[in-house]
Amino acid sequence: MENQTSSNDFLLLAFSSHQELLFPLFLALYLAALLGNLLILVAVGSDPRLHAPMYIFLINLSLADLCFTSTTLPRLLYALLTGDQTITHSACLSQVFFFLMAGNMDSYVLAAMAWDRYVAICKPLRYTTVVTLPRCIELLGAVWVGTGLHSLLHTALLARLTFCSNHALPYFFCDVHPLLYLACSDTSLNYMMVIVEGSFIVIVPAVCIMASYVFIGVAVCQVRAPGGFRKAFSTCGSHLTVVLLFYGTVVAVYLKPPRQAEGQMEDQDLVAIVMFSVVAPILNPYIYSFQNREIKSALAKVFMKS
Secondary structure, three states: OHHHHHHOOEEEOOOOOOHHHHHHHHHHHHHHHHHHHHHHHHHHHHOHHHOOHHHHHHHHHHHHHHHHHHHHHHHHHHHHHHOOOEEOHHHHHHHHHHHHHHHHHHHHHHHHHHHHHHHHHHOHHHHHHHOOHHHHHHHHHHHHHHHHHHHHHHHHHHHOOOEOOOOEEOOOOOOHHHHHHHEOOOOHHHHHHHHHHHHHHHHHHHHHHHHHHHHHHHHHHHOOOOOHHHHHHHHHHHHHHHHHHHHHHHHHHHOOOHHHHOOOOOHHHHHHHHHHHHHHHHHHHHHHHHHOHHHHHHHHHHHHHO
16 A cells, blocks of 8 residues: 555655755745735725725735645645655645646736726726626636636546656646656647647736736826826836736746756746746735735734734
């Protein structure tokens, strides 16, 4: 039974050296992620004035980022602390499910926030009738269900595969592409679904974000009132920064030559993966907190009460 269990385990080989130096670094990063996103949740939850669509989107972004970092970093910290780089087959598939769900939630919530900013700038007089709280809750409910089904599909397709004797992954977490590279059984259906369904679910929010900012850019160029550009940037600046950080790291990780995508992990690839799965979710709440007066005011009230 032990041999059968160990034969189903995977090895996460990233950061296999210098573990004593990397543990405090990633522990600090994880604590920063928890602190930043929990502060967002506390700020919005404690101030009734922030119970508005824009901040409901922000709460969901923080929840997705918490899921993002909590899916990968605790297991990495355990490996760095104990030296145990193995992960069971079931735990690996669980990581894939929650990692895909959190990543796609990030993408779709950013698209919803871009729509919110588009209506606020391009159709300000209709904002309160178009971006209503019930409509936002329905939209977010559909996003959670859709991303959950997407993750379940790819996790189920991975569960049907058998894997070769080489179970070594060059990542510090389980992801779809390196697992497909290790599979011995037919992966044509997996790759077809990654290309067709996976590309669709990634491209749709990206197109929505780009279209929103094209319309926002046109509207800003047409504004002749003094301070119009500065006001628009203050409205969209933090969101645009997060979008560029998220999609910039996505491109660096997943849109690379096939030779690198098939398991040959180089230093720059590992850095890109850390930026995408760790640094970007950590920076999101701090970008919004530092640029949002309402969030800072709500946090100040919370700390003054305590």
